[in-house]
Amino acid sequence: MAEERPIRVAVAGPRGRMGSETIRMIASAPEFILAAAVDHGHDGERVGSLPGLPELDARIYADIADCFSVEEPDVLIDFTNPEAGKRNLQSAIEFGVRPVIGTSGFSNEDVADYQKQMADKKLGGIIAPNFAIGAVLVMKFSQMAAKYFPDVEIIELHHDKKKDAPSGTAVKTAELIEKTRQPKKQGAPDERETLKGARGADIDGMRIHSVRLPGLIAHQEVLFGGKGELLTLRHDSMDRASFMTGVGFAIKEVMSLDSLVYGLENILN
Ligand SMILES: NC(=O)C1=CN([C@@H]2O[C@H](COP(=O)(O)OP(=O)(O)OC[C@H]3O[C@@H](n4cnc5c(N)ncnc54)[C@H](OP(=O)(O)O)[C@@H]3O)[C@@H](O)[C@H]2O)C=CC1
Numbered sequence: 001m002a003e004e005r006p007i008r009v010a011v012a013g014p015r016g017r018m019g020s021e022t023i024r025m026i027a028s029a030p031e032f033i034l035a036a037a038v039d040h041g042h043d044g045e046r047v048g049s050l051p052g053l054p055e056l057d058a059r060i061y062a063d064i065a066d067c068f069s070v071e072e073p074d075v076l077i078d079f080t081n082p083e084a085g086k087r088n089l090q091s092a093i094e095f096g097v098r099p100v101i102g103t104s105g106f107s108n109e110d111v112a113d114y115q116k117q118m119a120d121k122k123l124g125g126i127i128a129p130n131f132a133i134g135a136v137l138v139m140k141f142s143q144m145a146a147k148y149f150p151d152v153e154i155i156e157l158h159h160d161k162k163k164d165a166p167s168g169t170a171v172k173t174a175e176l177i178e179k180t181r182q183p184k185k186q187g188a189p190d191e192r193e194t195l196k197g198a199r200g201a202d203i204d205g206m207r208i209h210s211v212r213l214p215g216l217i218a219h220q221e222v223l224f225g226g227k228g229e230l231l232t233l234r235h236d237s238m239d240r241a242s243f244m245t246g247v248g249f250a251i252k253e254v255m256s257l258d259s260l261v262y263g264l265e266n267i268l269n
């Protein structure tokens with residue numbers, strides 16, 4: 001049987017916390033090859049010249065269209081910010097490059113729009129609010145638990161450099177819970193906040209609380225309250241390596257998809 005060629009991957013956001021971790025993972029995986037990086041600075045430089053990155057010869061492009069037309073990668077990985085991520089994803093669709101998007105902050109309307117465009121082109125892609133397998137399991141377990149415990153509050157805790165709140169993971173967890181939970185406004189019917197924000201953000205009557213502190217990486221607790229009992233589901237990413245099993249899995253899976261999947265839970269067996 002013919003040996004499969006490595007999957008050619010372009011990474012947007014190579015200097016970032018997640019982009020750099022992804023490049024280190026790709027460099028150590030014989031089944032992948034770094035085709036290029038996309039960064040709004042450092043145009044024309046080599047990835048290996050960036051601090052903390054492995055000695056790779058792949059070129060950095062400021063213009064993603066140039067990157068796609070010259071390097072013809074199979075897959076784009078994006079860990080940037082919502083504005084750049086949307087531009088990059090749109091460009092990937094135009095060039096027929098399979099997007100694997102980890103960047104958080106996409107709305108459901110954005111996702112639906114990309115799903116339509118990609119279904120029309122039969123292009124595979126993945127948007128995953130969280131690539132850590134344990135975090136995905138907490139989402140699935142939360143969806144199960146909410147059938148029996150409609151009173152739920154989510155506490156997400158992250159490093160203090162994180163720009164968006166609530167986390168994409170917390171929003172996706174709430175969306176999955178909504179599928180099984182009877183709609184309910186929680187807390188006392190006549191509760192009032194004497195300090196604005198004290199009860200957190202409201203999704204369908206559920207509450208999400210966002211903690212930002214140095215020392216944290218990415219953590220989430222989902223608390224379910226019942227008569228005389230409390231169920232707590234918790235996941236901790238202690239290192240960004242925790243996301244790489246899911247990123248590697250997504251790169252391989254996306255090669256055989258023909259539509260855009262939103263959430264790793266939809267492709268984990
Ligand atoms: N799905 C998942 O499992 C995970 C998702 N995330 C999400 O990934 C995203 C990135 O997180 P993180 O790595 O911590 O953030 P960082 O801020 O560390 O990295 C983002 C990088 O993107 C760069 N960037 C900005 N604009 C562009 C552009 N137009 N083209 C290319 N690069 C650009 C930034 O450069 P500069 O600083 O110069 O602007 C920066 O180097 C966030 O949305 C976060 O929520 C994070 C962890 C896990």
Ligand SMILES: O=C(O)C1=N[C@H](C(=O)O)C[C@H](O)C1
Binds near residue numbers: 131
């Ligand atoms: O910014 C982060 O760090 C993370 N962002 C993602 C999110 O918003 O859910 C995933 C993970 O929680 C880490």
